[in-house]
Amino acid sequence: MGGFLEIAETRVRYGEVEVLKGINLSVAKGEFVALLGSSGCGKTTLLRTIAGFNAPAAGAIKVAGRDVTRQPPDKRGMALVFQSYALWPHMTVDQNIGYGLKLRRMSTAAAAARVAEMKALLGLEALGQRKPAALSGGQRQRVALGRALAINPEILLLDEPLSNLDARIRLTVRHEISALQRRLGITAVHVTHDREEAMVMADRIVIMNGGEIAQAGTPQEVYNRPGSDFVAAFMGxxxxxxxxxxxxxxxxxxxxxxxxxxxxxxxxxxxxxxxxxxxxxxxxxxxxxxxxxxxxxxxxxxxxxxxxxxxxxxxxxxxxxxxxxxxxxxxxxxxxxxxxxxxxxxxxxxxxxxxxxxx
CATH class of the missing domain: 2.40.50.100 (RNA polymerase II/Efflux pump adaptor protein, barrel-sandwich hybrid domain)
Known part of the structure; x- marks a missing residue:
């Protein structure tokens, strides 16, 4: 039986360079998968290909059996939290969280209720009228997460969303995201270069190297039973x-x-x-x-x-x-x-x- 998210024989090229070399990956519904690897290994390219921002040269991407390979990002039932958060600086917290709802032409009352729900979920109730410049890094990260979750996506994609936070805040927020994902039962794919972050947050870790999957398994498996010299070194x-x-x-x-x-x-x-x-x-x-x-x-x-x-x-x-x-x-x-x-x-x-x- 296939997974909820299926990536099959997916290849991505930038000019003559093949960046993804036939990726096969199956993600179960409600699973939290971390794509782990050093800079240039292909993990962000894979995430953006799943999201629809990169067109694969070959292969297929399916969600719940539905082929989304050629569909635009907004038709895939996914939401992406960017590394930079990509919040609108001129908009308030309420307006940023509700941005996707506005694009979907949700009624004003229903959108306001959904924004209030997201703020309560993320501890942002008192910050609705602030703009991003008046927020801490951790608060901006929560707003970006609220905007992604507001549209009720089937799959949440996270592109190194904690890398801009200082070390102390990062430890707190990684646990918050992990607990939130489990509570909502949402399927998540998270890109990171931080081994500890992947170990703490993910149900399964996919270690990438040179555009290929070097090993995939639970945190315990890849840590205690690395399948190659590369994986052993990468896991410490x-x-x-x-x-x-x-x-x-x-x-x-x-x-x-x-x-x-x-x-x-x-x-x-x-x-x-x-x-x-x-x-x-x-x-x-x-x-x-x-x-x-x-x-x-x-x-x-x-x-x-x-x-x-x-x-x-x-x-x-x-x-x-x-x-x-x-x-x-x-x-x-x-x-x-x-x-x-x-x-x-x-x-x-x-x-x-x-x-x-x-x-």
Whole structure:
């Protein structure tokens, strides 16, 4: 059974450059999907194509089984909240929220009732006669959201709507939008480059890279089981080391290297083949200890690395260490501070280790 919003084999070109390379994505009714990726990955192009502002060179976009690929934006049953909010500066809050209703020729009384409903929903009751210049960033964001929701869209599209807010306000508003979306049961597609924002707000995350979908899944899936080296790095596993692996049945045997011990790991969560590989892990998911004790010769369930502390700092909560492993370095967070120059051992549990074939 298809989803409520279906994007099938969609390709978008700007001149000779193919920006979207055959995107396939299905969004269920009432689902909150985040399109996550760095600048230039195609996420905003995909959102604007869904909205109808970009015409695909190939493929189809359907809403509830209805093909909207060639329909204009106002006929798709969608509303888009822009990154800049795009509020009319000469209009009041009431007039901005009611703008779409006016275009739809809704009666004055019905439009006023709907605007009042949106203001109550978004905590804007006392601000109806203010103009955007007299509002805070968070208030302007709520007005833009109210204008989008006032027309009762089937699908809400959000183009980095929190990027212009300061960090403290952003945390509050992201929870407000998420709670509002769930309460209304509206289908939402949200573009962001902020990993934490996507993790907190979305039911499902679609990670994009080079105009393609690199991986899609729940926040837990893409965080704990990244399907590629790119996804692992993008989801915060930025520490990287070179290793050699031998796959034998359900075990992965790691050969001893100049800066790592031999190890035996479960192959359960890895699809790596025998040969040169890379291992990735997050700074907060590992243990740092003094190198005075002897590490197991061939430990099971963990990889041990040996090096020395080059740098330490305190960003808050934990001590952050830069540990040199020969010419390469890894970042390790620990409860206690290790002295600069001290020899240390880094223990990486197998559940925190992401192994991929070296390409």
């Amino acid at each position: 596993a930025e520490n990287i080391i070179d290793i050699d692996v031998q796959v034998s049945g359900d075990r992965i045997e790691l050969a001893e290297g100049p800066h790592n011990s031999a190890a035996s790991l479960s192959a359960k969560h890895h699809t790596v083949r025998s040969g040169p590989a890379i291992a990735r892990f997050r700074s907060e998911a590992i243990n740092l200890e003094a190198a005075d004790g002897k590490a197991p010769t061939a430990p099971t369930g963990a990889l041990f690395l040996k090096g020395f502390v080059e740098q330490s700092s305190y960003p808050g909560g934990l001590w952050r260490h830069v540990v040199m492993l020969g010419a390469s370095k890894v970042i390790v967070d620990a409860q206690e501070r290790f002295e600069i120059g001290s020899s240390v051992r880094v223990r990486v549990p197998e559940e925190s280790l992401f192994i991929f074939a070296r390409t």
